[in-house]
Amino acid sequence: MKNSLLLFIIISLFACNKADKQSSENSNKNSLSDTSGVQNSNTNQTAGNLKIAYVLSDTVLIKFTHYQKIKASLTAKGEKIEKEIQSRAQAMQIEYQGYQAKGQNMSPKELQAAEMSLMKKQQDLEAYKNKQASDLMKEEETLNKDLQKKIDTFLESYAAEHGYTFILSKHIGGSVLFGLKELDITKEVIEGLNASVKK
Numbered sequence: 001m002k003n004s005l006l007l008f009i010i011i012s013l014f015a016c017n018k019a020d021k022q023s024s025e026n027s028n029k030n031s032l033s034d035t036s037g038v039q040n041s042n043t044n045q046t047a048g049n050l051k052i053a054y055v056l057s058d059t060v061l062i063k064f065t066h067y068q069k070i071k072a073s074l075t076a077k078g079e080k081i082e083k084e085i086q087s088r089a090q091a092m093q094i095e096y097q098g099y100q101a102k103g104q105n106m107s108p109k110e111l112q113a114a115e116m117s118l119m120k121k122q123q124d125l126e127a128y129k130n131k132q133a134s135d136l137m138k139e140e141e142t143l144n145k146d147l148q149k150k151i152d153t154f155l156e157s158y159a160a161e162h163g164y165t166f167i168l169s170k171h172i173g174g175s176v177l178f179g180l181k182e183l184d185i186t187k188e189v190i191e192g193l194n195a196s197v198k199k
């Protein structure tokens with residue numbers, strides 16, 4: 001669960017300014033239509049005006065309060081379900097031990113009924129466990145979509161406001177291997193994301 005949220009955030013922390021992207025696409029079309037072999041001046045102008053920044057996605061994960069609340073909520077629910085399942089399993093174990101202790105004093109019919117009862121409880125517990133896991137996964141997916149929407153909306157607005165063509169995600173194992181410190185907008189993005197959620 002934690003890994004899927006982490007992967008989601010890392011993927012989500014990449015945004016393109018739609019207006020600049022459209023402009024770049026139009027410039028590329030112009031360049032392709034130029035059969036003289038000389039690079040189109042519009043393409044040069046667009047490439048020269050690229051404005052790129054990056055965020056440290058691991059830091060965003062730690063300091064984005066909305067994400068931390070979601071993570072804590074899902075973890076707490078998972079732990080609660082796990083404890084409930086363990087409690088019910090322990091109760092069944094005690095019941096089974098009780099039947100074993102009374103086994104010699106029980107008729108074959110009573111033993112069979114006890115075994116059937118325990119088997120039914122075990123099946124019910126397994127079904128409950130599967131349902132709770134499925135419900136928790138669906139809730140996680142819903143929260144992930146909501147989180148992605150919040151991040152995408154903010155980054156799109158932030159990129160447009162500050163004139164960024166790309167906002168990249170820098171993290172261990174990622175494709176961004178180096179970036180000048182001046183291009184790091186992690187602090188601003190964290191502050192903006194947290195402020196946008198409070199509205």
